[in-house]
Amino acid sequence: MTSKNNNKNLVCPFCSLHCDDISVTTDNNSYKVNEKNNVCSKKIDSYNLNNRSITLPKKGSEFVTLSDALKNIHDLIKGHNETLIINHGVDLSGVRSMLNFASQRNCIIDHVNSKFLYQNIGVVQRTGYMATSLTETKNRADTIIVFGNKILDKSPRLLDKVITPKNSLCLKSKKEVLLIGDFSEKIVKDMKDKCNVTNIKFDLNMTNDLLNATLSSDLKNIKGLSKNNLAKIKKIIDKSKYLVATWTTSDFIKTRNPKKIISSISKFIVNHNKLSRAGCMPISGVLADATSTQALTWMTGFPSRIKHIEETFKHDRNAFNSEILIANKNIDVVIHISTINAGKLKINKNVKNIVLGHPNTSFTSMPDIFIPVGIPGIDYEGIMFRTDNVVSVALKGIRSLKLPTTKNILDRLA
Amino acid sequence: MITQLKSGNVYDPHNKVFNLKKDIFIQDGKIINKKNIKFKIDKVINCTDKIVMPGAIDLHTHIGGGKVNIARLMLEEFHNEKDPSYDSSAIIAPSTLKTGLKYIEMGYTTCFEPALLPINARQAHAEMADIPFIDKGGYALLGNDDYFLNLLKNKSSQSTINDYVAFILKATQSIGIKVVNPGGINAFKFNQRALNVDEKSKYYDITPREIVQKLTRALYDLGVPHPLHVHCSNLGIPGNFLSTIETIKAANGLPIHLTHIQFQSYGNNGDKGFSSAAVEISNYLNKIDNLTCDVGQIMFGQTVTMSGDSMSQHRNHKHAHPKKWMCMDIECDAGCGVVPFKYKDKSFVNALQWAIGLEIFLLAEDPWKVFLTTDHPNGAPFTSYPHLIKLLMDKTFRNDILNQLPKDILNHTILHTLNREYTLNEIAIMTRSAPAKILGLKKKGNFSEGSDADITVYDKKINDIEEMFAHPILVIKDGKIAVENGQIKEYIWGKTHTVTPEYDKAIEKDLSKFFDKYHTMKLDNYIISDDEMNRLVGSPVYVNDCLRKRKQ
Ligand code: SF4
Ligand SMILES: [Zn+2]
Numbered sequence: 001m002t003s004k005n006n007n008k009n010l011v012c013p014f015c016s017l018h019c020d021d022i023s024v025t026t027d028n029n030s031y032k033v034n035e036k037n038n039v040c041s042k043k044i045d046s047y048n049l050n051n052r053s054i055t056l057p058k059k060g061s062e063f064v065t066l067s068d069a070l071k072n073i074h075d076l077i078k079g080h081n082e083t084l085i086i087n088h089g090v091d092l093s094g095v096r097s098m099l100n101f102a103s104q105r106n107c108i109i110d111h112v113n114s115k116f117l118y119q120n121i122g123v124v125q126r127t128g129y130m131a132t133s134l135t136e137t138k139n140r141a142d143t144i145i146v147f148g149n150k151i152l153d154k155s156p157r158l159l160d161k162v163i164t165p166k167n168s169l170c171l172k173s174k175k176e177v178l179l180i181g182d183f184s185e186k187i188v189k190d191m192k193d194k195c196n197v198t199n200i201k202f203d204l205n206m207t208n209d210l211l212n213a214t215l216s217s218d219l220k221n222i223k224g225l226s227k228n229n230l231a232k233i234k235k236i237i238d239k240s241k242y243l244v245a246t247w248t249t250s251d252f253i254k255t256r257n258p259k260k261i262i263s264s265i266s267k268f269i270v271n272h273n274k275l276s277r278a279g280c281m282p283i284s285g286v287l288a289d290a291t292s293t294q295a296l297t298w299m300t301g302f303p304s305r306i307k308h309i310e311e312t313f314k315h316d317r318n319a320f321n322s323e324i325l326i327a328n329k330n331i332d333v334v335i336h337i338s339t340i341n342a343g344k345l346k347i348n349k350n351v352k353n354i355v356l357g358h359p360n361t362s363f364t365s366m367p368d369i370f371i372p373v374g375i376p377g378i379d380y381e382g383i384m385f386r387t388d389n390v391v392s393v394a395l396k397g398i399r400s401l402k403l404p405t406t407k408n409i410l411d412r413l414a
Numbered sequence: 415m416i417t418q419l420k421s422g423n424v425y426d427p428h429n430k431v432f433n434l435k436k437d438i439f440i441q442d443g444k445i446i447n448k449k450n451i452k453f454k455i456d457k458v459i460n461c462t463d464k465i466v467m468p469g470a471i472d473l474h475t476h477i478g479g480g481k482v483n484i485a486r487l488m489l490e491e492f493h494n495e496k497d498p499s500y501d502s503s504a505i506i507a508p509s510t511l512k513t514g515l516k517y518i519e520m521g522y523t524t525c526f527e528p529a530l531l532p533i534n535a536r537q538a539h540a541e542m543a544d545i546p547f548i549d550k551g552g553y554a555l556l557g558n559d560d561y562f563l564n565l566l567k568n569k570s571s572q573s574t575i576n577d578y579v580a581f582i583l584k585a586t587q588s589i590g591i592k593v594v595n596p597g598g599i600n601a602f603k604f605n606q607r608a609l610n611v612d613e614k615s616k617y618y619d620i621t622p623r624e625i626v627q628k629l630t631r632a633l634y635d636l637g638v639p640h641p642l643h644v645h646c647s648n649l650g651i652p653g654n655f656l657s658t659i660e661t662i663k664a665a666n667g668l669p670i671h672l673t674h675i676q677f678q679s680y681g682n683n684g685d686k687g688f689s690s691a692a693v694e695i696s697n698y699l700n701k702i703d704n705l706t707c708d709v710g711q712i713m714f715g716q717t718v719t720m721s722g723d724s725m726s727q728h729r730n731h732k733h734a735h736p737k738k739w740m741c742m743d744i745e746c747d748a749g750c751g752v753v754p755f756k757y758k759d760k761s762f763v764n765a766l767q768w769a770i771g772l773e774i775f776l777l778a779e780d781p782w783k784v785f786l787t788t789d790h791p792n793g794a795p796f797t798s799y800p801h802l803i804k805l806l807m808d809k810t811f812r813n814d815i816l817n818q819l820p821k822d823i824l825n826h827t828i829l830h831t832l833n834r835e836y837t838l839n840e841i842a843i844m845t846r847s848a849p850a851k852i853l854g855l856k857k858k859g860n861f862s863e864g865s866d867a868d869i870t871v872y873d874k875k876i877n878d879i880e881e882m883f884a885h886p887i888l889v890i891k892d893g894k895i896a897v898e899n900g901q902i903k904e905y906i907w908g909k910t911h912t913v914t915p916e917y918d919k920a921i922e923k924d925l926s927k928f929f930d931k932y933h934t935m936k937l938d939n940y941i942i943s944d945d946e947m948n949r950l951v952g953s954p955v956y957v958n959d960c961l962r963k964r965k966q
Contacts, residue, residue, distance in 0.1 A: 011939060020939045092540060093950070124488050124740055128731055131742040134934040135533075139560070139746055140603060167931045169560055169746065170604075170617065241605065273728070277605045279743055297483050298510050298541045301493040301503030312501045315493070383540060383950050390480050390744050392536045393939055394946055 007034070011395045013091070013340050013377035014043055015286040016387035017134070017155045029399045031378075039156040046342065046360070047375055053359040055401060058370045066404070069371050070412055076333050076352050076368065077413075083107040084331045086322050088338035088345065088357075089287035091382030091395060094406035095295040098337065101410045108307040108331075110322035111292045113285040116249040117304060118317055119258045120282050123266040130269050132244055132279025133388035138162045139169035143176040143240035147265065148204055148251025149183045151283050155248075155387070158283065159187075163246075164194035176236045180204070181251070198236065200229055205255050208264035215271070243278035245269055250285070283387045287341055290385040294392075326351060336367070337406055339375050356406050374403040415456050416441045417893065422461030422871065425842035426468065428850070428860035432839045438466060440867040443893035447863045459888070463875055467842050468859050469523025469868030469891065471849040474643075474673055474708045475790040477513050477545060478527045478552070479538035481720040481750040484740055485791070489718060489754060499902075505795045506717045514546035516797055518896050521870030521886040524549040524858055524911075528592055528643060528673060529722045531555050533747040535586035536942055536951065539910060543952035547896055549858075549868075550953070551911035553643050554586045555722055557593035557625045558600040560746040561928055563618045572631055573966045579632040580917035580964075581925070585941040587955060589853060589911050590640035592673070593629055594722040595647055596622035596661075599749040602725035609725070611647055611660040622647050626664035634668045636915035637960035639854020641669030641704070646678045649726040653682035655691030662698055662705060671852065674710025674789040675699075676771035681826075688763055689826035692773035700779045706852055708785035711771035711802055713794030714759040720752045720792065727751020746932065757794075765819040769827040775806055776832040781840040782848045799845075800883035806836040807879050854958050855911065867893040910953045915960050 010022040010033070022044065023034040030048050033041035049055070057069035064072070077083050085098055085107050102109050111117065123129050137144065144163055146152075152159060163177055177191065179199040191197040202210065202224055209222050214234045221227050237243065245265050252258035265280065272278040284290045293303040300306055302315035305322075318324070325331045326348050338345055338357040345363045347353050353367035358375045376382035377395035385392045417440040424436040439446045439455075476482055485507040486493075492504035500516075503509040508516065517525060525545075530538045530552030542550045556562055556579065565575055579591060597620055598609040604617045611622045630642045646661045648654040658678040662670065672678065681689035699705055716735070721727055724741045727750075731739040734753045741751040757764040771793070778784040786803070790796040805812045816830060824830060850859025857865045871888035889897035891906045922937065929937040944955045 009936075009938075017934075020936050096544070096952075121487060124484070125490055125738065127738055128734070129738075129740040130728075131740065133743065133745045135745040135747075135932070136603070136743045138934060139932055140743070161934055169932045242603070277603060277743075293487075294483055294537065295540075297486050298478075299544055300501055301486050301507070301509045302490065303487055311499070314502065315490070381950060383536060385537070388745075389483075390531070390534050390537070390742075391935060392534075392540070393935065394536065394942075394950065 008398050009396070010044065010398055011377055011393050012040070012044060013288070013375065013384055013395055014342070015155045016284045016290055017157060017161065018384055018386050018393045019157055019161070020393055024398060026398055029401055031398055043342065047358065047378055049359060054370065054372050055359050055403065056372065060368065061366060066371065069369055070409070072369050073354055073413060076354065077105060082331045083333045083335065084322055084325055085109045085335045085337060087111045087292050088336060089340040090337050090406050091288065091339070091376035091384050092291055092295055093382055094337060094339065094376070094410070095292055096299070097407040097410035097414070099296065099299050101414045103308045103313070104414045106308045108320045108325065109296070109304070110320060111287070111289060111304045112322070113287055113289045114304045114321070116253065116285055117289060117293060119249045119252065119262055121303065122259055123263050127263065127266065128270045129266055130273050130279050132281050133390050134162050134281070134386070136279065137244045137246070137281055138165045139171070140242045141175065141244040142171055143178070143236060143243045145178045145180060145243070145245045147207065147245065147247040148181045150251045151246065151248040152187060154250070154286055155283055159191070164191055176240070178233060178236060180207070180210070198232060200225065200233065204252060204261060207261045211264055211268040240278070241276060243269070243272055243276070244281050245278070246281045246283060248283045281388065288384055290387055290389050294385045294389060339373060339406060356409055359403070371409055372403055373409060374401070374405050379403050380405050416446070416451060416453055417457045417459065418455050419459050419461045419466055419869065419871070422464045422466035423874065424466045424861065425838060426861040427839065427843045427847040429862060431861070438861055438869065440890070440893045443867050445861050445863055445865045445867055450863065461871060463873070464887070465838070465872040465874050467870050467872070468846045468861060469870050469889070470521050470845045471855070471859055472517070472522055472525040472787065472796060473785055473849040473853060474528045474787045475525050475796055476527060476529065476720055476792070477525055477550070477790070478541035479530060480534050481529070481752055482507065482541070484750070484752045485718045485720050488738060488740060488752060492716070505797055506791045510541055510544035511546065514548055515902065518547035518889055518891065519900070520797070520799060520884060521872070521889050522548065523868035523870070523889070523891050524855070526550065526589070526853070527552040529553070529555055529594065530586060530588055531722065531744060531748045531750070532559070532582055532586045533745040533940070535588070539587060539942065539947060539951045539953060542910070546905050546907060547891055549908035549911060551589040552586070553590035553592035553640070554582050554588040555594055555748045556582060556591050557596045557629060558598070558748050560600065561925065563597070563600060563620060566620050566624060566628060567618050572628065572635065574921065575628050576632045576635050576964070576966060577917040577921040579629065580636050580915045581921050583638070583912070584914050584917070587910060587912050587942050587947055589913050589958065590638065590643055591629060591633060592643040592645065593625060594645040594748070595649065595725055596625035596644070598622065598647060598725045599722060602728070602749065603743050607725065607729070609647060611657045611664065623660065623664040626661055627666065630665045630668045630670050635965040637962040637964060638913055638915055639958065639961050640852060641671045641706070643671045643673055645673050645721070645723060649723055650677050650680070650730065652680050652688045654678055654680050655694050658695060659698060662702065665704070667704060669704040672705070672707040674787070674792065675707040675774060676710045676712065676767065676793065679770055679774060684826050686762055688766060690766060690770045690773060690828070692770050692777060693828065696774055696777035699783060706783045706785070708787040708789070709771050709774050710787055710789035710793045712757050712764065712767045713788065713798045713801065714757045714764065714768070715794065716754070716756045717791045717794055718752060718754040720750070722748050722750050724749030724751045727753050759819055762820050762823060766823045766826060768819070769816065769823060769829040772805060772812065773827060773829050773832065776834045781843040782851065784844060785849055786844050800880045803841055803883050804880040807841065809833055809835050854913065854961065856959065908953070909956045910947060911956050911958055913958050913960060916964055
């Protein structure tokens with residue numbers, strides 16, 4: 001007998017939207033998303049086991065038993081005094097265990113996407129900030145400004161679910177969507193039926209000038225934008241009753257001053273609220289960034305880059321920056337936790353590397369120790385936080401490979 | 415294992431025991447009567463010259479959920495406390511670990527988060543699960559969510575509203591329902607900047623009065639012990655005592671609890687347009703049986719205000735100290751606003767706020783109806799409770815502070831004329847038995863047989879009452895010694911208190927359709943099961959009884 005055609009609902013762990021309406025068919029330990037030909041289906045299906053998957057622990061290129069792997073990790077950590085844990089994405093139970101482990105072993109914890117986090121929280125830590133969330137945007141936003149094009153690659157369903165949804169509670173007419181940046185013609189064309197879309201190809205470095213220009217009554221050409229286009233934008237903004245600005249920080253990271261772009265958007269939104277309503281809705285990274293930020297903040301007061309010293313967690317966003325620590329060889333051992341990352345893990349041979357990763361993890365070079373662990377939402381149940389930081393989802397397990405969880409391993413090591 | 419607390423001066427108001435020399439016996443985490451003890455006593459703790467009370471209960475303290483985390487994140491520069499027994503997080507926005515440690519060291523064993531956004535419930539519970547020692551629970555926010563407002567707009571029956579309220583209690587694992595600025599948070603999303611009790615919201619055409627009426631009725635019909643927990647309209651606005659009184663009237667005599675009533679008892683007399691209306695409010699409190707309140711006392715110093723009331727918080731952001739703040743519209747569910755604030759003793763308004771809180775305490779005739787809170791951290795961090803108790807129990811101490819405040823407040827407060835000093839009996843009532851009663855926690859706040867052995871023992875010989883309440887010499891949680899002579903003895907993990915009145919499952923069908931159409935998550939995922947609470951969130955659930963069977 002086979003368990004084929006067992007239809008289940010998957011709560012997707014693979015980006016910060018955490019869609020919970022994904023129907024999959026499972027067949028023993030493999031699964032297939034029932035929706036065909038969409039970017040997300042391919043992404044989700046790619047975590048199925050393949051002939052390169054590793055389901056048993058490895059020491060270098062050799063397979064070892066789990067207890068040998070754990071013993072080896074013990075030996076690696078014991079001799080050294082600086083251990084860094086880099087989170088590349090894991091559920092709440094993993095973050096909780098990471099903190100517990102770090103407190104027993106005086107480790108540093110950083111998230112691989114912290115650099116994006118610090119660009120965004122700067123506005124909350126220095127000025128005023130008005131935020132909104134996915135469902136508010138879906139139902140109340142009559143106008144949405146999207147800054148930068150990466151956001152739609154990162155969270156492919158943002159468009160259908162939030163920006164141009166089929167249903168909306170309070171809106172009678174089509175949403176106005178302003179795409180600022182270099183969007184493909186296909187995207188713009190596809191959106192045309194669902195909303196009034198305006199694409200302004202524009203250098204994001206000039207965001208501040210653009211937003212300031214919309215406030216002035218005397219319209220002038222600004223670099224890269226004609227007066228006509230500016231007038232078009234201004235009209236849309238001025239008419240809006242509920243305006244949402246959305247972006248993903250990785251779109252700004254290569255600009256001259258990402259912080260300035262984010263604070264000018266935020267300032268613009270705060271200002272807009274004097275007379276009308278508006279909110280910011282940044283989309284966080286796909287590596288469970290929000291889960292890490294939320295849990296570490298409530299457990300220590302700090303969102304990332306913390307170290308357990310003298311019975312307490314200290315925070316220093318420069319001193320505990322994992323990239324700098326590794327580059328400067330201030331670290332002996334790195335424990336990478338990577339349960340949902342589709343990309344290649346960068347293994348820096350300056351240090352000893354331990355990876356607790358999903359079976360399909362790929363590396364730039366083989367780590368010293370690799371322990372395959374379960375994927376939250378595929379192999380086991382867990383909790384993750386959505387991009388707007390207010391909704392968290394309960395992930396389900398849909399296959400049973402009997403892989404240990406990150407929590408299992410860290411708790412045994414602590 | 416049986417433990418005897420021997421010869422303490424026991425305060426157990428629920429059982430009408432006040433300062434009686436008595437022994438308390440504990441077996442397997444519960445209180446047991448002497449006559450029912452069948453085994454030998456394993457441990458005797460001498461409590462001679464000690465005051466023995468049930469563990470204290472905080473019925474309104476912001477200890478979990480998104481807004482608390484925003485405050486922690488926003489106020490990073492304050493996380494520099496040096497005490498090595500804790501982490502470095504600031505007491506105005508403490509970590510979950512520090513929250514638990516500080517509460518248990520003060521003898522508090524049960525705490526309630528009053529602003530649990532249904533959509534954020536999973537996070538709030540997960541955070542609270544990481545608070546050691548204490549039992550906890552939350553009040554789910556309703557009355558600004560679009561689903562509820564649509565029910566009202568479509569003139570749904572009270573019975574349907576009751577189903578929805580009962581569903582929310584179950585789905586969000588809550589013990590009560592709170593409404594914040596009824597309808598106002600929603601109206602703010604449509605750019606309304608104020609909403610008075612009888613003013614209609616522009617979009618839904620509904621008044622705050624109707625919302626309060628429907629929700630008080632629902633909780634009454636369902637037999638939920640805790641009445642509707644109300645953060646009234648017009649928070650902090652001079653002259654708001656009038657809308658507070660209208661909110662009281664909206665309950666039509668059904669039980670209602672007004673929270674942080676200090677912030678709702680402002681007059682607008684005098685040349686500064688700000689005065690105390692504590693007398694007017696207290697008259698209602700003393701006159702109406704079903705009305706209870708907690709005070710939300712302010713203390714001077716730096717704190718952070720956090721509230722679901724995005725409309726008020728957006729208005730208040732001008733007063734932010736330091737100059738940063740955040741407001742958010744949340745998921746067609748509610749909102750929130752976080753604004754750091756410093757109460758200054760030199761400020762006329764802040765000094766008067768301090769006096770108004772104390773007036774309400776001192777004018778309240780029945781300590782079973784008024785609860786000791788600072789609306790942590792909105793008025794002050796919860797660690798100021800011992801100081802607050804001293805202000806209530808020691809007239810000289812109180813007046814000494816009053817005399818240092820701006821003199822012109824004396825024209826607008828009667829505090830200096832109030833000679834009352836709270837007794838230990840009254841403090842025991844308002845911090846133990848009364849909150850247990852108003853929340854329906856039968857096994858808390860008393861020493862009846864079978865109750866949870868949550869016990870706080872104070873040293874009578876400590877003369878300074880603030881010091882005595884700040885440092886109980888023994889705190890027992892679920893029968894285990896958590897704190898002894900100021901030292902943590904054992905980490906204990908509490909449970910989550912809920913209440914689950916019955917409802918017609920048909921409401922879930924309608925809600926499911928609503929979620930599929932308008933939300934960005936499925937109803938299934940929104941509901942938190944007991945099993946999830948236990949295994950993933952990390953806090954087992956304890957279901958408290960309803961008062962009676964559902965009426966309609
Ligand atoms: S948008 Fe993100 S969460 Fe949704 S299915 Fe795609 S990858 Fe998963
Ligand atoms: Zn409050």
